[in-house]
Amino acid sequence: MGTFSGISTALSSLQAQRVAMDVAGQNIANVSTPGYSRQRVEMTAGIGVDVSSIQRLHSGLLGDRARTESARLGDLNVTSAVLTQIEQVFPEPSTSGFQSKLDALWSGFSNVSRDPNNAAARIQVIAQANVLTGWLNDAAEQLTTISTSQSQNLSNLVTSANSYAQQISKLNIAIGLTPEGTSAINALMDQRSFAASQLAEAVGGTYLIDSANKMSVSLGGAAFVGPSNYATLQVATTAGTTSVQWSSNDSTAVVSSGNASGYLTAINTTIPDWRADLDSVAAALASKVNTAQAAGFDLSGNVGAALFTGTTASTIAVALTTGSSIAASTLAPVGGVASLNGSNADAMAALGRSAGGPDELYQNLVVSLGYATQGAAQTAQTVQAFMAGITGQINSESGVNIDEEMANLLTYQRAYEAAARVLTSIDEALDTLINRTGLVGR
Amino acid sequence: MTSITRLATGAQSLQNMDSVGAMSKRMAQLQEQISSGKAIQRASEDPGGTRSVMTLRAEQTRMSQYAQNIDNGLLRLNTTRTQVDSVNDQLFKSRELVLQGQASNSTASSRSALAAQIDVIASSLLVAANSDFAGRALFTGATSAATAYNAGGTYIGDTNQVTTRVGDSGSTVRIELNGPEVFGVGGANAFAVLTSIADSLRNTPANLAANLTSLDSVITTARGAQATVGSRINQLNELRDVSADRILSITGALAAVEDTDLTKTIMELTMQQTSYEAALYATASIMQPSLMDFLR
Numbered sequence: 001m002g003t004f005s006g007i008s009t010a011l012s013s014l015q016a017q018r019v020a021m022d023v024a025g026q027n028i029a030n031v032s033t034p035g036y037s038r039q040r041v042e043m044t045a046g047i048g049v050d051v052s053s054i055q056r057l058h059s060g061l062l063g064d065r066a067r068t069e070s071a072r073l074g075d076l077n078v079t080s081a082v083l084t085q086i087e088q089v090f091p092e093p094s095t096s097g098f099q100s101k102l103d104a105l106w107s108g109f110s111n112v113s114r115d116p117n118n119a120a121a122r123i124q125v126i127a128q129a130n131v132l133t134g135w136l137n138d139a140a141e142q143l144t145t146i147s148t149s150q151s152q153n154l155s156n157l158v159t160s161a162n163s164y165a166q167q168i169s170k171l172n173i174a175i176g177l178t179p180e181g182t183s184a185i186n187a188l189m190d191q192r193s194f195a196a197s198q199l200a201e202a203v204g205g206t207y208l209i210d211s212a213n214k215m216s217v218s219l220g221g222a223a224f225v226g227p228s229n230y231a232t233l234q235v236a237t238t239a240g241t242t243s244v245q246w247s248s249n250d251s252t253a254v255v256s257s258g259n260a261s262g263y264l265t266a267i268n269t270t271i272p273d274w275r276a277d278l279d280s281v282a283a284a285l286a287s288k289v290n291t292a293q294a295a296g297f298d299l300s301g302n303v304g305a306a307l308f309t310g311t312t313a314s315t316i317a318v319a320l321t322t323g324s325s326i327a328a329s330t331l332a333p334v335g336g337v338a339s340l341n342g343s344n345a346d347a348m349a350a351l352g353r354s355a356g357g358p359d360e361l362y363q364n365l366v367v368s369l370g371y372a373t374q375g376a377a378q379t380a381q382t383v384q385a386f387m388a389g390i391t392g393q394i395n396s397e398s399g400v401n402i403d404e405e406m407a408n409l410l411t412y413q414r415a416y417e418a419a420a421r422v423l424t425s426i427d428e429a430l431d432t433l434i435n436r437t438g439l440v441g442r
Numbered sequence: 443m444t445s446i447t448r449l450a451t452g453a454q455s456l457q458n459m460d461s462v463g464a465m466s467k468r469m470a471q472l473q474e475q476i477s478s479g480k481a482i483q484r485a486s487e488d489p490g491g492t493r494s495v496m497t498l499r500a501e502q503t504r505m506s507q508y509a510q511n512i513d514n515g516l517l518r519l520n521t522t523r524t525q526v527d528s529v530n531d532q533l534f535k536s537r538e539l540v541l542q543g544q545a546s547n548s549t550a551s552s553r554s555a556l557a558a559q560i561d562v563i564a565s566s567l568l569v570a571a572n573s574d575f576a577g578r579a580l581f582t583g584a585t586s587a588a589t590a591y592n593a594g595g596t597y598i599g600d601t602n603q604v605t606t607r608v609g610d611s612g613s614t615v616r617i618e619l620n621g622p623e624v625f626g627v628g629g630a631n632a633f634a635v636l637t638s639i640a641d642s643l644r645n646t647p648a649n650l651a652a653n654l655t656s657l658d659s660v661i662t663t664a665r666g667a668q669a670t671v672g673s674r675i676n677q678l679n680e681l682r683d684v685s686a687d688r689i690l691s692i693t694g695a696l697a698a699v700e701d702t703d704l705t706k707t708i709m710e711l712t713m714q715q716t717s718y719e720a721a722l723y724a725t726a727s728i729m730q731p732s733l734m735d736f737l738r
Contacts, residue, residue: 032452084486092485093495093700103503110507114514114606117578117586299586331584331602339602341584346607346614349507352500353610359500367493370485377486388460392453399450406733 005047006426012048013419016041019051020412026183027400028409035194037398039186053181056189060209062394063193067200067207069387071257074201076380078262079270082150083373086274089142092366098135099366102285102352102359104128109349112328113342116299122323129289129307129318136282140275140314147271151242154263155235157202158244161260162232164199165217168192169230172214180213189213203233203244204257220254222246242267275313277365282313285358288351292327296344299324301333304344458725465718472711475702482700491699498696505692508608509685515606515617516678521575523671526624529570529632530668532563533661536636539563540657543643544650557643564636568595571625571633583620590621595633597621608681615678624667626660635660 020041030036037058044052091097108125115121171192178185192215196207205219214227224231232247244253244260255261286308293304304327310316320326328345329338352359475481485492539556542548548556572589573580581590582599590599599621605614625632635656642649 038450087484087486090485093480093482093492093499095499099496099500100503103500107503107507110511110607114511115576115578118576329584334585334600338586339584339600340578340586341602341604343605346605349607350610352504363493363496366485366496367489370487370489370492373484373486374489388457392457395450395453395456396448399453401448402451403733404448406737410737 003430007423009048010419010423010426012046012050014416014423016043016049016051017412017416017419019054021409021416023054023183024405024409024412027405028402031400031402035190035197036400037186037190037193038400039183042181054183054186055181056186057398058189058193059394059397062390062397063197064207066387066390066394067197068257069383069390070197070201071204073380073383073387074204074259075257075262075265076376076383078153078259079265080373080376080380082146082262082266082270083369083376085146086143086271087369087373089139089146090366090369098132098139098281098362099359101128101132101135102362105132106349106352109326109345109351112326113345113349116328116340116342116345119323122299122326122328124323125326126318126320126323129320132285133308133316133318136278136285136313136316139278140312143271143275143278144314147267150263150266150271151235151237154242154244154260154267157259157263158233158235161199161202164195164202165225165230165232167195168199168215168217168225169228171195172225172227175213200258202258203255203260220256222253224253274365274369277361277368279312281358281361281365282316283311284356284361286311286316288354288357289348292344292348292351294327295330295347296327297329297332297338298327299338301336301338303327455725458721462718462721462725465714465721469711469714469718472707472714475707476704476711479702480700481702481707495696495700498692498699502689502692502696504610505685505689509682509689511606512608512678512682512685515608515615516675516682518575518580518617519671519675519678521573522580522619523668523675525570525573525580526619526664526668526671529567529624530661530664532567532570533632533657533664536560536563536639537654537657537661540639540643540650540654543639543647544654548647553643553647557640560636560640560643564595564633564640567625567632567636568593571621581619581621581624583618591625591633595631595637597625597628597631608678608685615674615681617674617678619667619671623670624664626663630656630659632660632664 020043023039023041027038037056040055040057041051042053042055044050092099094100105125105128108121108128111121112118112125171188175185175188175192178188196215196217199205199217200207203219203224205217205224207215207217209215210227212227215225216223216227217225222231224233233253234245234247236243236245236250242264244255244264245251246253255264286306290306290308293307296304298304305320305325307318307320307326308316309319326345329341330343330347331339331341333339351357354360471483474483482488482491482495539559543553543556568591571581571591579588579590579599584602584604585598585600587598590597592598601620601622603616604618606617607614622628622631626635628634635653639650639653639657642653
């Protein structure tokens with residue numbers, strides 16, 4: 001044992017405790033940093049003590065599960081949000097919704113039936129028909145707006161997914177160049193797993209870390225991020241169908257989860273489906289009323305003309321402008337004198353109760369939309385709770401606890417003090433040896 | 443799942459925020475229910491209830507429409523009754539005049555005076571026959587002709603019925619009487635009979651007996667009309683009561699589905715507030731202390 005070896009032992013301890021205090025400080029500094037994993041100093045005994053590595057406390061398995069669930073949740077959240085927006089187009093039950101407007105139209109026909117020569121009652125029907133077509137046009141317009149905003153969201157999302165992919169790829173390279181077991185590589189790995197979790201929420205995908213610590217990401221088997229390169233996605237719309245494509249060859253990328261999947265479902269399926277239901281309400285209104293009109297005679301004794309034109313919610317319009325055109329009578333004019341019979345108007349008033357009529361179709365739409373919205377919100381909530389459990393476990397594994405860090409800090413500080421005391425003791429011993437011995441007879 | 447053994451400081455506050463957030467969301471929902479008075483704000487809150495509300499509201503609108511139809515029908519029938527009553531009175535009066543003309547002490551000049559009175563009755567009957575309700579001739583059937591009888595006392599309306607809807611399935615009630623139902627048919631109608639009575643009084647008193655038979659048959663028709671109008675008015679009055687009951691029960695059903703149960707909701711809100719405050723208090727006391735506070 002060398003004379004001065006004790007000094008280097010104490011020194012190694014001083015250095016190790018300093019590193020440990022730095023790491024505790026780093027942990028405390030990042031107590032609220034998203035994606036940060038706490039670090040721990042691994043010390044091994046040698047001559048003195050060695051800091052063998054700075055460990056990053058992170059479970060790859062939990063990270064994987066969190067990515068899968070957040071991709072699922074990303075999909076469900078978008079679906080639920082879109083349904084909620086669609087539901088707002090149909091504000092029911094209310095006294096000012098489409099149902100009450102339909103009720104008013106049927107009442108209007110009943111008023112004409114009661115009093116076929118009352119011009120006010122007749123013009124009221126035309127006015128109410130205009131209210132209905134106005135509402136239908138507006139609802140169709142709102143659905144278009146929702147669809148457009150989802151397309152916008154999708155293209156923003158794809159842009160940020162591309163930037164996350166690029167980030168992961170760059171971090172892969174940086175991690176390859178950084179020595180293992182250091183704070184620096186830990187920080188890079190935290191950044192990479194944060195980028196991966198954001199990417200998973202956006203587009204889903206499969207995440208693998210190879211033996212060389214490179215993360216690769218694939219979508220439906222096609223590589224998005226490789227060990228040293230990355231691909232780019234783009235949004236394309238062909239023949240009315242929107243898809244996410246690989247920019248390199250314009251082939252469709254498989255996006256089965258994440259926000260992107262939610263947006264794609266909304267744009268390609270959900271919104272068109274509800275629009276089709278709305279269109280069938282408009283078509284039923286037009287066909288039922290027009291058929292009934294054609295079966296009767298108006299105030300001038302002519303066969304009733306179609307009240308509505310157009311068969312979709314966006315194109316339906318009122319064709320008649322004068323109240324006298326309402327075909328209230330079932331009886332043909334006799335000798336040029338029109339009949340004041342109101343039976344046909346009465347039949348039109350009853351259209352509100354007809355099977356397959358606009359009322360029934362509209363009620364079915366509202367109710368099934370209600371169930372769909374409710375179901376989507378509940379599913380999202382369930383996955384949210386599951387996700388919270390996983391986040392809890394990740395936090396338990398990787399999150400910073402200030403109490404724990406303070407206790408560590410105390411330990412390291414005391415150890416540092418003790419090592420310093422050791423140094424002082426050795427110094428004093430050496431002082432005794434060097435300066436005070438061999439002085440006999442001086 | 444592994445159990446959570448260590449708690450990260452950040453996670454603690456996140457979890458607390460989640461549960462406090464969920465509570466304040468539920469409170470907002472309850473407050474909305476109380477302030478709007480409606481238990482269902484959106485279809486997704488209760489899709490089944492939404493369907494009930496929509497169908498009940500449609501039914502409510504229909505029932506009030508039927509109630510209006512009944513009131514309108516009653517107005518028209520009451521006007522009809524007034525006219526039919528006066529027609530009956532005048533026909534009775536003309537019967538008395540015929541009897542006076544047949545009396546043994548009647549003279550040519552007295553009969554001529556009676557004939558003049560018959561003429562007056564005939565023209566006043568024509569006014570009654572051409573009377574209108576809300577701009578529409580009362581006794582014309584379903585035509586849009588402005589009058590039921592022309593100046594010669596010939597019926598120019600039709601015999602199509604005018605009905606009004608008082609219920610959902612097939613329930614319509616006739617709310618008019620056409621000319622022939624009140625005044626008799628064709629050549630035997632009141633106007634033709636009165637014309638021939640006036641003629642007999644002036645020229646051929648011998649025909650008065652035959653005239654009286656014709657007049658009696660006209661009177662029978664008019665009295666029948668009186669009875670018909672009366673029974674229809676009764677029918678509509680009863681229907682009005684039924685419809686009022688129906689509207690009341692629909693309103694009740696609607697309130698049960700869509701109105702906020704205030705007692706229940708306010709109680710739930712109070713409970714929610716209590717747990718919200720407790721959660722806030724707990725969050726505040728959990729998040730405050732750390733070892734930092736005790737190390738100096």
